[in-house]
Amino acid sequence: xxxxxxxxxxxxxxxxxxxxxxxxxxxxxxxxxxxxxxxxxxxxxxxxxxxxxxxxxxxxxxxxxxxxxxxxxxxxxxxxxxxxxxxxxxxxxxxxxxxxxxxxxxxxxxxxxxxxxxxxxxxxxxxxxxxxxxxxxxxxxxxxxxxxxxxxxxxxxxxxxxxxxxxxxxxxxxxxxxxxxxxxxxxxxxxxxxxxxxxxxxxxxxxxxxxxxxxxxxxxxxxxxxxxxxxxxxxxxxxxxxxxxxxxxxxxxxxxxxxxxxxxxxxxxxxxxxxxxxxxxxxxxxxxxxxxxxxxxxxxxxxxxxxxxxxxxxxxxxxxxxxxxxxxxxxxxxxxxxxxxxxxxxxxxxxxxxxxxxxxxxxxxxxxxxxxxxxxxxxxxxxxx
Amino acid sequence: xxxxxxxxxxxxxxxxxxxxxxxxxxxxxxxxxxxxxxxxxxxxxxxxxxxxxxxxxxxxxxxxxxxxxxxxxxxxxxxxxxxxxxxxxxxxxxxxxxxxxxxxxxxxxxxxxxxxxxxxxx
Numbered sequence: 001x002x003x004x005x006x007x008x009x010x011x012x013x014x015x016x017x018x019x020x021x022x023x024x025x026x027x028x029x030x031x032x033x034x035x036x037x038x039x040x041x042x043x044x045x046x047x048x049x050x051x052x053x054x055x056x057x058x059x060x061x062x063x064x065x066x067x068x069x070x071x072x073x074x075x076x077x078x079x080x081x082x083x084x085x086x087x088x089x090x091x092x093x094x095x096x097x098x099x100x101x102x103x104x105x106x107x108x109x110x111x112x113x114x115x116x117x118x119x120x121x122x123x124x125x126x127x128x129x130x131x132x133x134x135x136x137x138x139x140x141x142x143x144x145x146x147x148x149x150x151x152x153x154x155x156x157x158x159x160x161x162x163x164x165x166x167x168x169x170x171x172x173x174x175x176x177x178x179x180x181x182x183x184x185x186x187x188x189x190x191x192x193x194x195x196x197x198x199x200x201x202x203x204x205x206x207x208x209x210x211x212x213x214x215x216x217x218x219x220x221x222x223x224x225x226x227x228x229x230x231x232x233x234x235x236x237x238x239x240x241x242x243x244x245x246x247x248x249x250x251x252x253x254x255x256x257x258x259x260x261x262x263x264x265x266x267x268x269x270x271x272x273x274x275x276x277x278x279x280x281x282x283x284x285x286x287x288x289x290x291x292x293x294x295x296x297x298x299x300x301x302x303x304x305x306x307x308x309x310x311x312x313x314x315x316x317x318x319x320x321x322x323x324x325x326x327x328x329x330x331x332x333x334x335x336x337x338x339x340x341x342x343x344x345x346x347x348x349x350x351x352x353x354x355x356x357x358x359x360x361x362x363x364x365x366x367x368x369x370x371x372x373x374x375x376x377x378x379x380x381x382x383x384x385x
Numbered sequence: 386x387x388x389x390x391x392x393x394x395x396x397x398x399x400x401x402x403x404x405x406x407x408x409x410x411x412x413x414x415x416x417x418x419x420x421x422x423x424x425x426x427x428x429x430x431x432x433x434x435x436x437x438x439x440x441x442x443x444x445x446x447x448x449x450x451x452x453x454x455x456x457x458x459x460x461x462x463x464x465x466x467x468x469x470x471x472x473x474x475x476x477x478x479x480x481x482x483x484x485x486x487x488x489x490x491x492x493x494x495x496x497x498x499x500x501x502x503x504x505x506x507x
């Protein structure tokens with residue numbers, strides 16, 4: 001019966017692909033040509049795989065059916081993603097998205113971004129994020145009318161580098177990243193051996209193992225993306241982290257004890273950002289101001305670092321990651337925030353934070369005018385009745 | 386602070402390894418007495434390298450596979466290097482097929498969990 005189900009359901013999915021292809025082939029602005037090609041390529045691939053699955057001769061269902069169900073589930077998920085991410089973005093093209101696409105092109109040029117520029121859509125229902133396989137950067141619906149979170153775009157631009165570490169032009173970055181990763185694995189391996197020698201509790205060994213897995217699966221990439229943000233947009237990136245932590249974050253010292261977490265502790269991330277700002281020479285006073293503001297926030301909320309926090313995010317490892325990230329990002333020719341070249345977007349985002357702190361209450365009026373300069377087509381669209 | 390950028394990367398890795406293991410399972414079924422295919426050799430080497438989290442070979446792929454195969458208590462379901470050695474040595478026996486099926490089921494659970502988190506169900 002399950003094979004009969006697969007047969008019918010595969011045919012229905014093939015019909016869905018046919019209809020989705022029709023949507024992608026409609027008329028859209030040329031900024032979306034790349035995204036349309038990606039979607040069509042994925043639809044073609046999924047169609048071939050569904051056809052292969054439909055044509056497979058069943059000889060031994062006990063061996064074949066479990067594998068066929070797994071493959072079917074993976075293909076359905078791929079199809080859902082193409083429809084719900086790529087084609088959804090194409091199908092909701094509007095003036096604000098088009099204006100933001102031009103801004104991303106400008107940012108990519110300013111920093112000498114080494115990959116294809118992503119397409120941008122205001123379709124995020126949460127916060128900034130990127131679908132690397134679609135080259136699609138997503139922002140909340142009206143986020144580009146405000147400036148203080150915008151430095152997070154630079155962080156998101158870094159994630160696709162991690163999906164392309166085998167590219168020759170990213171080799172210095174890949175080397176720095178992998179060396180940091182294995183440095184961290186070796187560190188926790190030594191910690192585990194030491195805990196074992198001291199006949200430490202099993203719980204500590206489990207935690208060390210858990211932290212190593214978190215670093216390998218998620219955190220190292222997140223730290224490198226943060227440090228890429230600091231290197232490319234400067235102090236505005238660390239301010240954006242401060243802004244986000246106050247608005248949406250929890251205890252910045254949270255350290256996993258029983259379950260994996262995808263994001264490292266916010267305080268550890270801030271330590272890495274400050275370490276990078278100071279290593280850049282030229283941002284010392286900004287780093288001091290950010291650190292003062294951060295400490296005041298932590299004290300006001302009575303957050304405290306635990307012993308586990310210090311074991312999970314050791315100073316020496318954070319400093320080593322900072323040095324490696326700088327070497328890797330410099331090595332692929334990214335234009336750093338310290339460069340003397342003029343960078344309209346980067347300068348504007350840093351200016352936004354200076355203006356905010358000079359007169360927080362007056363900031364919204366200044367911000368509205370500045371957004372109008374940065375994203376003129378969107379400003380015009382907003383003024384239309 | 387959104388998890389999506391990281392999770393889409395993890396999902397791609399899970400899918401990649403799950404597809405590799407299913408290919409080896411299918412090859413073992415249809416080529417019972419044949420020599421190991423290239424995917425079997427690749428998977429065998431990955432499992433051997435995953436034994437020390439990819440440290441000796443500096444294999445990022447092996448480190449990622451090790452991380453993805455660990456269960457909630459941080460343990461790997463099987464002796465990965467031993468299975469890897471047998472895959473590298475050639476023909477796959479029925480017990481190896483069962484072990485590959487266990488790895489495939491584990492990755493399917495991980496895939497389904499990450500997919501749920503990506504859709505906001507996690």
